[in-house]
Amino acid sequence: MQPVNLPKKRELYDVFANILVCVFAVANLFPLYWLFTSSLKNSSDVIKMPPDWWPRTFTFANYTEVFRNQPALRWTFNSLYVAGLTTLLVVIASAMAAYAFSKLRFKGRNVIFIVFVSSMMVPKEVMIVPLFRITQDLGLVNSVYGMIWPNVAIAFGVFLLKGFFDSAPDALREAARIDGAGEVRTFLQILLPIVKPGIGALFILNFVQVWNDYLWQLVVGQEKESKTLMVGIATLMQDLNPNFAYKMAGATVAAVPMLLIFILFQGYFTRGISIGAVKE
Amino acid sequence: MKLLRNQTWKENVTGYLFIMPQLVLFLIFIVYPIIEGIRLSLYKVQYQQETFVGFQNYSTLFHDPVFFKSIVNTIIFVVFIVILTVGFALFVSSAVFDKNAKYVSFIRGSYYIPVMVSMVVMSMVWGFLLNPANGLISYAAREMNLSTFNLLGNKNTVLPVVIFVTFATNVGQAIILYIASMIGVPKDLFEAAEVDGASRVQVIFQILIPLVKPTTIYITIINIIAVLKIFVVIQMLTGGGPNNATVTMMYYLYNNAFKYNQLGVASAVGVIMFIITLLLSVPQLRAMFKER
Numbered sequence: 001m002q003p004v005n006l007p008k009k010r011e012l013y014d015v016f017a018n019i020l021v022c023v024f025a026v027a028n029l030f031p032l033y034w035l036f037t038s039s040l041k042n043s044s045d046v047i048k049m050p051p052d053w054w055p056r057t058f059t060f061a062n063y064t065e066v067f068r069n070q071p072a073l074r075w076t077f078n079s080l081y082v083a084g085l086t087t088l089l090v091v092i093a094s095a096m097a098a099y100a101f102s103k104l105r106f107k108g109r110n111v112i113f114i115v116f117v118s119s120m121m122v123p124k125e126v127m128i129v130p131l132f133r134i135t136q137d138l139g140l141v142n143s144v145y146g147m148i149w150p151n152v153a154i155a156f157g158v159f160l161l162k163g164f165f166d167s168a169p170d171a172l173r174e175a176a177r178i179d180g181a182g183e184v185r186t187f188l189q190i191l192l193p194i195v196k197p198g199i200g201a202l203f204i205l206n207f208v209q210v211w212n213d214y215l216w217q218l219v220v221g222q223e224k225e226s227k228t229l230m231v232g233i234a235t236l237m238q239d240l241n242p243n244f245a246y247k248m249a250g251a252t253v254a255a256v257p258m259l260l261i262f263i264l265f266q267g268y269f270t271r272g273i274s275i276g277a278v279k280e
Numbered sequence: 281m282k283l284l285r286n287q288t289w290k291e292n293v294t295g296y297l298f299i300m301p302q303l304v305l306f307l308i309f310i311v312y313p314i315i316e317g318i319r320l321s322l323y324k325v326q327y328q329q330e331t332f333v334g335f336q337n338y339s340t341l342f343h344d345p346v347f348f349k350s351i352v353n354t355i356i357f358v359v360f361i362v363i364l365t366v367g368f369a370l371f372v373s374s375a376v377f378d379k380n381a382k383y384v385s386f387i388r389g390s391y392y393i394p395v396m397v398s399m400v401v402m403s404m405v406w407g408f409l410l411n412p413a414n415g416l417i418s419y420a421a422r423e424m425n426l427s428t429f430n431l432l433g434n435k436n437t438v439l440p441v442v443i444f445v446t447f448a449t450n451v452g453q454a455i456i457l458y459i460a461s462m463i464g465v466p467k468d469l470f471e472a473a474e475v476d477g478a479s480r481v482q483v484i485f486q487i488l489i490p491l492v493k494p495t496t497i498y499i500t501i502i503n504i505i506a507v508l509k510i511f512v513v514i515q516m517l518t519g520g521g522p523n524n525a526t527v528t529m530m531y532y533l534y535n536n537a538f539k540y541n542q543l544g545v546a547s548a549v550g551v552i553m554f555i556i557t558l559l560l561s562v563p564q565l566r567a568m569f570k571e572r
Contacts, residue, residue, distance in 0.1 A: 011479060011480045013479070013480050013481050014375070014480050017371070017374075017375035018375050018376065018379070020371075020375075021371075021372050021375045021376060021387060022387075024372070025386075025387055025390035025391060026390070028390060028391055028394060028448060029390055029393065029394075031394070031402065031405040031406060031409065032393065032394065032397065032405070034405060034408075034409065034416065035401070035404075035405045035408075038408065046414075047413075047414035049414065049419045050419070051416060051419070092301070093301040093302045093305065094302060096298045096299070096301060096302065097298060097299040097301070097302035097303070099298060100294075100295045100298035100299045101299070104291060104294055104295040104298065105288075105291050105295070106291055106292040106293075106294070106295025106296060107292055109295065112299065112303070114569065116302075116306065117565065117568065118558075118561070118565055119306070119310050121501075121505060121557060121558070121560075121561030121564065121565065122554060122557050122558060122561070123505060123506075123508075123509045123557065124309075124310070124313075125509045125511070125530060126317075126509065126530075126533075126550045126553040126554045126557065127310075127313040127314055127317045127550055127554065128533070128534070128537065128546075128550065129317060129320060129533075129537050129543050129546050129547045129550060130312070130313040130314075130316035130317040130320060130547065130550075131309065131313045132537070133316070133543075134308070134309070134312065134313065134316070149305065149308075149309060150309040152305050152309075153302075153305035153306050153308070153309035153310050154310075155302065155306065158302060183294050183298075187298075208396065211398075212398040212399070212400070214398070214399070214400050214511075214512050215511055215512070215530075215534070219538060230398065230400045230401075233400070233401075233404075234400050234404070234516060236404075237404055237407060237516060244408050244411070244414065247404060247408065248404070248405070248408060250404075251400075251401045251404040251405060254397075254398070254400065254401050255397040255398075255401045258396045258397050258398065259393065259396065259397060261396070262389070262392070262393060262396045266385065266389065269392065269456070270385075270388065270456055270460065273453065273456050273457060273460075
């Protein structure tokens with residue numbers, strides 16, 4: 001802020017570019033607006049042309065129908081359980097590993113870390129056939145645990161948290177050792193509280209990622225009752241029921257939890273997503 | 281001496297114990313599937329019976345016109361979606377990054393919300409909007425007397441539509457990354473350019489874009505890999521059709537594995553995709569390790 005330059009003239013390009021950015025931003029949200037408003041229309045209004053841009057009659061009948069015709073509550077519970085437990089396990093396993101890679105000296109440390117990080121780039125979907133057969137052999141098809149374990153194996157959390165452990169000073173650890181704290185206590189009571197922001201970011205990012213992990217959950221959850229919300233709701237699109245308002249109500253049910261998470265934790269996303277990128 | 285060796289031995293064991301849970305899961309659910317996938321790609325699999333067939337699955341693949349179609353489509357998707365994503369995200373981020381924080385977070389949010397609600401939900405909405413009988417877009421197309429209103433049923437329009445839907449849903453992530461990296465560019469660089477009388481467009485092209493190049497590389501690679509496994513939008517919007525016009529490698533793999541029960545062939549597709557992603561991620565990995 002230099003007062004000398006004020007009032008600064010905005011360049012024409014800047015003005016136009018920002019107007020366009022705003023127009024596109026609103027346009028980009030239009031499909032979601034259409035989703036919500038359509039879900040509140042009745043079965044004939046929803047396909048009326050020319051359309052009602054704002055619902056004339058509000059009805060929640062589509063929502064009650066989704067929960068009555070489909071085990072949507074069960075699906076929601078499955079999704080919460082899968083996303084919650086996966087994330088909890090990811091945080092535990094990757095915090096331990098990241099601590100070791102950052103602070104402990106052991107043979108093969110660098111090689112193992114490089115292998116972990118390299119594996120992050122390969123989507124598990126390309127190995128879906130052998131992965132499914134293992135899941136089958138372990139008896140985990142149609143089980144939430146079949147959806148959980150393969151996602152815990154992904155090393156993204158190790159990579160993310162190692163950066164946070166690296167920035168915690170080694171002196172802290174040494175001080176704890178001199179006070180006679182063992183490795184486990186040093187980890188749990190001294191280092192873990194310091195990397196809390198990293199754990200927060202990992203928790204949110206991973207929860208969303210698992211919640212939206214469609215293909216693997218589609219393959220594992222084959223029985224109606226064992227589906228997750230995303231997979232279950234997606235079946236509504238093929239449902240014989242021609243009422244689009246009903247389908248849109250289902251999609252809204254699947255969208256709302258993620259919207260809430262985003263609104264509540266926006267800061268974590270911005271930080272968490274950027275951490276994975278190369279720093280300048 | 282003995283004490284020292286005891287010390288390093290203890291450090292080693294502690295280290296291994298700490299990485300043990302992650303390592304075990306990694307071996308079972310990542311390393312083993314890769315090895316098993318390569319093995320299966322050399323076998324004909326019928327239920328519990330496996331017969332070694334060498335490279336027959338691969339030669340089957342390369343004689344299947346649908347597989348070729350899936351490669352071509354996947355390449356088309358990757359090229360267009362990545363170019364659109366990088367170009368548009370650069371445009372948006374360079375326009376807003378130096379504005380006030382509230383505005384930046386509003387723009388970031390608007391573009392990121394579709395990413396959050398996921399491709400499944402967005403595909404459902406787009407499926408409704410594009411529905412030939414009662415979708416809003418089909419209605420608009422009819423009102424404007426366009427030659428086709430069934431945009432998903434026409435093989436000339438279906439690719440651009442899928443490209444657009446995927447791009448519009450996922451561009452928010454690139455925007456978040458670019459804004460973060462542009463905010464990190466030192467302010468004095470812009471001030472110096474301003475003193476020299478550079479216009480904003482010049483500043484963007486000559487200072488900003490070169491300086492965020494590492495971010496561009498990162499965004500390009502993660503998007504290539506993400507589009508390479510494009511599946512949800514295909515399954516939900518087109519089912520690979522019309523007439524295989526939108527079959528992708530992942531969709532082809534999925535159908536072979538879980539519909540046609542061709543596990544060997546599906547594994548071979550997986551191995552090919554695995555090699556491609558591995559090659560693509562080399563520059564990114566090199567950049568990550570150079571930092572250390």
